[in-house]
Amino acid sequence: MERRRIIFSGSGGQGVITAAIILAEAAVLYEGLNAVQSQSYGPEARGGASRSDVIIADADIHFPKVIKPNALVCLTQDAYNKYFGLIRPDGLLLTDSHYVKQDKMVDARQVELDMYKEVMDKIGRPIVFNICMLGAFITLTQLIKPESIVKVLKNRIPAELLGLNKQALELGIKLAENYNR
């Protein structure tokens, strides 16, 4: 497989770090791949920004930081404004319609999905917004199977919250599938 370099970005409470860890664990534990996942915190973290990098490959990974992502997710306008220029040509740039207006042209597949609004309308719990994003992300990239994400969720999430999380994952998958049509 081609090495996949991913950045999830947004603001502190949106759970982008958790989403990145779940993605990396799914790749390693259930798909036989290697992964490195990291957070760099600088002054921007004190302003509430959050960024998490994941590299997934079938070979060893020596340098964990992502410079030019194949896939970039931005869940706030600030994150989009800061990172859109990093996207690798032919990459995927996914944003949330409620938080971000994509107003720059980039040499990448630009996808806007109404994830936050759908989560609030259909589930009513903002804490699973990140899992909805993850569902959309794995569907658009075809990188990791939903079953592998569900297995990680089962390990990590308290039993009483598992249903909500699976529902959010499914919602994200459907939003991306409808977009793909």
Place this chain on the structure above:
Amino acid sequence: MERRRIIFSGSGGQGVITAAIILAEAAVLYEGLNAVQSQSYGPEARGGASRSDVIIADADIHFPKVIKPNALVCLTQDAYNKYFGLIRPDGLLLTDSHYVKQDKMVDARQVELDMYKEVMDKIGRPIVFNICMLGAFITLTQLIKPESIVKVLKNRIPAELLGLNKQALELGIKLAENYNR
């Protein structure tokens, strides 16, 4: 300040990744420092091993992986056997007495604390073992103030679990203070 390179290691369910993220966030958000936090997952993750690296500095951090830690925490015998040799001379090697027997001589401060057993005896909930470790860790290293950790916990932990987590942090601090005497 001197750059601090830290490895937390153990097995999958012990929460070493969460502990590392909390430590990094506390350093960045409440102590004005920079931090990088990462996980490398390879074949050993499929065997249940877990390792998380944190670098904390007052300057920029360019390479996020820890090669020679100033402080190494091992919460399983496997982790200890695998990583003890990495410790930087004069570093701190902290292990849990229930899980690890330190049987190698290293050029470092070797500390064994009965954290797991104390958590089970005094709190009865293994999920806060990692927070007890964090309390002991920040006390032995004097790296981050307990108040900064508590602030991060308040942001991250559901309100109904905050008390348990603060109790575990205090327990870890006391174990390390008693050890220091």
